Amino acid sequence: MTGRARARSRGRARGQETAAPGAVRTPLNLQLNNPLKKIIFPLHAALLQISAAFQQVKLGERSGRRRDFHDAGVNMRQAMEHVKESKCGVTGNPIQLTANFFRILSRPQWVLYQYHVDFKPQMELRRLRSALLFQHEETLGSAWSFNGALLFLPNRLHSKETVVCSETRNGEKVQITITLTNELPPSSPVCIQFYNIIFQRILRILNMQQIGRNYYSPSDPLNIPQHKLTIWPGYTTNILQYESCIMMCTDVSHKVLRSETVLDFMVNLRQQCGSQRFTEICEKELVGLIILTKYNNKTYRIDGIAWDHTPSNTFKRGDADTSFKNYYKSQYGLDITDENQVLLISYVKKMGPAGAPPPGPAMLIPELCYLTGLTDKMRADFSIMKDLSTHTRLTPEQREGRLNRFITNIQRNADAQAELDKWGLSFDKQLLNLAGRVLPVERIYQGSRSYDYNPWAADWAKEMRGLAVMSAPPLNNWLLFHTRRNGNEASSLLQTLSRVSGPLGIAMGKPVMIQYEDHQESLLAALRHSVGPQIEMVVVVLPNNRKDKYDSVKKFLCVDCPTPSQCVVVRTLSRPQALMTIATKIALQMACKMGGELWSVEIPLKQLMIVGIDCYHDTAAGKRSIGALVASLNQSMSRWFSKCVLQHKGQEIMDELKKTLSAALKEYLRFNGCLPSRIIVYRDGVGDGQLHSVVNYEVQQIMDSIKSMGQDYNPKLSVVVVKKRISSRFFAHINGKVSNPPPGTIVDAEVTRPEWYDFYIVSQAVRSGSVSPTHYNVVYDTSGLKPDHMQRLTYKLCHMYYNWQGIIRVPAPCQYAHKLAFLVGQSIHKEPNMKLDDQLFYL
């Protein structure tokens, strides 16, 4: 799970029904056009969810703007004639797998009864309606679910319409009419949402805590005290209609929490960076993080810091003004010790009471908030990540064991079983068994030579040794920058480079060695002074991995003075025994950056252009997104056109990428003398619930862009949504041991979705932990390509990422696009110079 995705999913966490008291400053512009939304006053998370879910179904609102995480309403397969019958491939050896799915079983002829509930007189408060209705538990039975308007029961009431009378606290008589409106079969979308809600109840029964969308058990935490981290083990679960039946997909999840308050964090930070830069650094570090409060079990996203507010500030509570300090003391018995701390701002997505203006942002007290998750800085800290992974990385065997234990716990818990029985539901006791196929090893071509790689390692670094790459431009005019201190390392790097470059077929001349003072400014001055248009490559040996120097080098050489560049942190060069390996990697990387081609695989389609798209969301810089598009220019998929766009506020990323695609097509035309007759777009970076907008908006944009090349230009087009962050896992059983499926494993049945043309590929090999498959969803396809070929082409493309001599998780263009967007988002913050468009300068 990427950080931003995690932040996103948590940012939308449910159960944020009440805003912490907040000075109403800027009313949020929330949509109040939905009549049902107004009347929802959730009592707890599960009910909120039920209401949201049902509301969606009822109103047919499936845009997935906030709620439809499973993209359930998007059905593309029916429009694709060639996969209507079957979307399965045929190539490869069959392999028996298990998957982290459990079937949901219901009684035969099971239906869910949906009732409409009417109150006379009208009752405004949903809570009240709920209370009134359940004065009649003997009529309704113990199993019920009510969202304020709709009532769901597992049993049919005696008559179609039932009228009962209730009484409010004030003695007011209320007449309630309960009318049967629907009988829902087990596979109806409402039922599926309903199963999820029931299941969440069960997780609560098992004493698990909800954080964001998942449930965790805080009673057996794993501590990493050296970094003040606490990890809670938990599970992600979701129940959906899969290819042939309804199943629950469940995976082990770990929640990283920090046992320090935001105030502790701020105090530490101020100590580290000094008061001057504190405000700037603090905002950068904190904004976008998710926090938990001490007094309720809610998560908030930090959207800003109110530097001019302290706990002594007041807010309107009822009619009176109360200070935050007094409020927390009287309401929760919490003492605020630091009077001078500034407050955190969180924009709560919440509806106010009907008629009232929506609530403003919540103001939170740092002392009462705990940080969750990791900051980018922590993510970059090797020792933290290492300590984390020893706790969270599970071998396939451990993972399968935990999943089985989870189901056993549910089966053994009497209360949980009672809840399931009440609704007439049960779960399979075992993981799902299914068949997959393992694609054959691809042959790797380097010029006139070719070789196979070890299928389990999925890596050809060894095989590549001593073989010349396909092509590499000669390197004559280049510069090597180093500090005085690192002179030795720089010259040994140079020596080793010249040793390895010969066998690799890279003609490398002698560089000009340039010394620079260990300051960002002097490095920049040295670059300005020496780098001119004739320079083919700049190598900079950096004394440490501080980001500022790296950023300024990249900014200068990507924007101001377009030149391929290679940065090397001196520590990498410090171990003589690894220098050969490292120099080989560096030489290969340098070659690609100048437009060299390392290897290729057989691509049996002609006049094909592969496009990869990915996004990077810069949470710190005002949530500006960066989109990158990378398109192939030749048959061997070894030359690429890369372009990056910076999204402006309120704009769809595709609006800009559209122009980029046209530019890519023109470049293809220039390169090949013709336009591609087939275009396959791999779209990465699509979040949960965003599929709808890809299908309905982006595909059209892509077609418009193609149309702009000429009226009679009509290439075959496929659009494939690539998803890495999924919870599906597969396990192979080899020689009686649970292990990862081998690279090249394809799954295209059972756990796919009936309404999609989708498949999974396990393309990469992992050395430790469980491998995560990648999900491919062909959302648009006029290519007529057989599913088998679509799968194999996708797998072939996973071999083509030149920064890794092995198979990667996604098709190479997606990884290139990711790299480019990341570089621009992290370091450059500007569009790179177009002179670099034809080179993989960002590797």
Next chain:
Amino acid sequence: MDLTFSPPLHKQRHQFVVDFVKRNKPKKVVDLGCGECTLLKMLKFHHEIELLVGVDVNGAKVKKRMHGLAPISTDYLEPSYDQLCVELYQGSVTQKDARFKGFDLVTSIELIEHLTPADVELFSEVVFGYMTPKMVIISTPNSEFNIFMPGVSCYRHSDHKFEWTRAEFRSWAMKVCLDYGYEVEFTGVGKAPQGQQEAVGFCTQIGVFYQLGGRDCCKTLLVNDAEDLFPYTLLYRVNYPSLCDNNILRRVLVSEVLYGAEKLKNRWMEEQADGICDAVALCQTEGGACAEEMKDLMEWSGASDSAEKQGSCTSCRIVAVPLDVLWSCCPKVSVLSGSLGNLKHLLMDEPNIKLSQDSSAVLINHWEQDQEEKEDDCNLDDSGYPEASLHSHSAEQEEDWEEND
């Protein structure tokens, strides 16, 4: 004439109890007729309370809401010294349960009017005669106030068996006091419209009962000891994590020690790398006390077992952080352990902590490692390039997918 209260009356009643708890600081509180546990949820934030109990005849209602009383995530993250145990029971207030004796405060909010007069008698006996708490809060509607409530013809709620005037409530209360040795104060929430407070009274009348002479005169407690009964069903019980629990204290202390040691180690390493001059400056800005002691950090070099097992090029150094430095530099460690001797004692048998032989320092590993190693294949020997098995192109059969379209 329509009267609406702000905040709503039910909230005012609960607020009354909360304010009372703040003033009187009872340790053990039971709410009779806790229903949806709303009052309990408010009370759980008051640190004085160590045992918070709810009881209701309607077990299903309690079950639906009881998870709301569970500790929340952050209670686990930074446990405090407060102790809190929450228990919920299904049971009738007309029955005696031995577990309900000896409470400091019993609350019964809008409960008695749902009982038949005969049950009210039993209730009085159970609460005042058997449970014998130090304090009791009883609230019930004031029927004199009903003239301001237009919708109300007889009682405010159809399930009410009676609604008392102030005089009726007073006479019942006085009898209870007389029978069981209590004194009572009358008050209420929900004021009548201006000028009529005297004539009508509060919308909800409240009686606050105090036991006379404290707990010493509880003869009944001793008498009944022989026949303890437990008719109530325990529905839910949860202990909040607290530092008073030795295991939790230990866990938190170990975390703090390791965190503090890691921080000191990192600072020391940095100073080593940057040279002494910088080190002094750094220490001075961050608190003088540590500056000198920092020099005491010791170091042993050598590859540890685990490093060898990994077979990688990592080397591991061991850094010793003296306990007294830790104790003086990390306020949380000193607060948790109380004294240096106690700290040593607590860490002695801790499996996650390695101490030096004389138990005067914590030993921690320092991994010399850089990020690249993870990606690099360290087990490859760079002595030569073995020939890869080579094939020529022609052997491959070309496939053409286009035809299949």
